Amino acid sequence: MKAAVVETFDAPPRYGEFAEPRVEGEHEMLVDVLAAGLHHRVRSQASGSHYTSSGVLPLIPGVDGVGRSPDGELRYFVLPHTAFGSMADKTVIDLRRSVPLAADVDPAAIAAAANPVMSSWIALRHRVDFTPGMTVMVFGATGSSGRLATQVARRLGAGRVVAVGRDARKLAALDVDATIDLSAASADHRLATEGAEADVVLDYLWGPVTARALRAIVPARTDDQRQLTWIEIGSMAGAESAIPSAALRATRLSLVGSGQGSVAPGDIVADLGDIASEIASGAYHLDVRKVPLSQVESAWEATDDARVVLIP
Ligand SMILES: NC(=O)c1ccc[n+]([C@@H]2O[C@H](COP(=O)([O-])OP(=O)(O)OC[C@H]3O[C@@H](n4cnc5c(N)ncnc54)[C@H](OP(=O)(O)O)[C@@H]3O)[C@@H](O)[C@H]2O)c1
Known part of the structure; x- marks a missing residue:
């Protein structure tokens, strides 16, 4: 499959081939990725500077996104620590860290806003x-x-x-x-x-x-x-x-x-459905720029105010 691949922590990911991840756990599912947000969290994952970084390379960056399940359902998902991030044609999601979306949502809008909305939502609700x-x-x-x-x-x-x-x-x-x-x-x-x-x-x-x-x-x-x-x-x-x-x-x-570690994963997951439906309802305004995954290298250098969303 095609993916954004980090081979070194001191350069942006490159578009290339990567072996398809395999489903291993009973709650896992292989999905087609429709949109993945380029958040600060993802930049620090790709530069090895995030506090959760294990230093293992190569990796596919991307901590969340919107995917389509084999039966056609759209899901917003948050990934656990994994080398198989969301910036790829396919990724393995844990169903317990994902929520179904209505068929008519804009995947890019959800992928762009969920992480930044979550940052204040979770803080105000749980911290x-x-x-x-x-x-x-x-x-x-x-x-x-x-x-x-x-x-x-x-x-x-x-x-x-x-x-x-x-x-x-x-x-x-x-x-x-x-x-x-x-x-x-x-x-x-x-x-x-x-x-x-x-x-x-x-x-x-x-x-x-x-x-x-x-x-x-x-x-x-x-x-x-x-x-x-x-x-x-x-x-x-x-x-x-x-x-x-x-x-x-x-x-x-x-x-x-407020962040990964200081908030219990269960508390974050419990709020995902509400966050996704609030965004889908148009409650929040955020400028979004869709970029084909093949242009990931140049997207990494983007300095405009819009949130970049990579589209495989
Ligand atoms: N803990 C969590 O759950 C969580 C979740 C999401 C994001 N975050 C973190 O939140 C931070 C912001 O993320 P973002 O998505 O909002 O990034 P962003 O869209 O790139 O915005 C960053 C903002 O920071 C401002 N800024 C930078 N340096 C500044 C300074 N010295 N003084 C005043 N303002 C300054 C910039 O101001 P200008 O407009 O003037 O350029 C810009 O508006 C990042 O550190 C990110 O990692 C944490």
């Missing part, structure tokens, strides 16, 4: 005691996952949504209650004002941005006993952050993460 009316700040709100996080927070009942980013033009296009431009001179003041009564931060940035924001927000809290749950989801601004120790003592701050 914080989230209740309707809460104020949610999204750090990195101009990216695919961040933009969707502003929409997910609203749909799950947030009372106020604040978008934080560094691009004023992209921030202005978001349907949120307030925005904070990190590159503006007023950024620290705005972080303090909006953070004073925030309940949840969905953080896709980390690095110096998070340390700076905590220095601005913690002294500004109107009630030190009001819970602030800071959920680390991504690290676009840096893998490490110099968090001031006093931030954790001076106010009721919980610093948690």
Whole structure:
């Protein structure tokens, strides 16, 4: 079969031949892949830099996708740790990590949005005691996952949504209650004002941005006993952050993460059906760019804002 193949961690995958994976377990099924999203998670899998990387090569990248089963049913699936990812003509899915889709869904729309939607959905549902009316700040709100996080927070009942980013033009296009431009001179003041009564931060940035924001927000809290749950989801601004120790003592701050490992697989799987049907209903907006799998090498270099979906 044809596949995107990673032979070395320091170059993009190449389009080539790969042996078809075999069904081994009783819950497994070989499916024809219809669409696979090129997410950050997949880029780090292909560069060997993800924290789950085993270093084994060659591998086919791709952590999720939409496939067609032998009886014609469409399924959205999430793959376990495997060298046989979704960027191939065929892949083996575990039926317990997949959900059926309606026959008329757009496979590319589901493959593009499921992973970024899941990032905030799972965080709000499983990493914080989230209740309707809460104020949610999204750090990195101009990216695919961040933009969707502003929409997910609203749909799950947030009372106020604040978008934080560094691009004023992209921030202005978001349907949120307030925005904070990190590159503006007023950024620290705005972080303090909006953070004073925030309940949840969905953080896709980390690095110096998070340390700076905590220095601005913690002294500004109107009630030190009001819970602030800071959920680390991504690290676009840096893998490490110099968090001031006093931030954790001076106010009721919980610093948690959300991702593979910190959320039980069963909790993720239990929400897949709802996430897929929300996306299929058109509830979320995300720009999608479909690229034939044969062009995987050039797709890897894409820098536009649309989420790339590879089509075998
Ligand atoms: N844990 C999970 O479950 C999970 C799931 C999905 C994604 N993630 C992670 O979430 C992160 C974002 O993913 P994505 O899909 O949204 O990526 P994306 O679409 O490429 O967006 C990344 C965004 O980060 C912004 N950014 C980069 N460096 C920045 C900085 N120094 N200061 C402010 N903004 C900065 C960019 O801002 P500009 O618009 O200004 O360029 C861009 O909008 C990644 O680290 C990804 O691995 C985690």
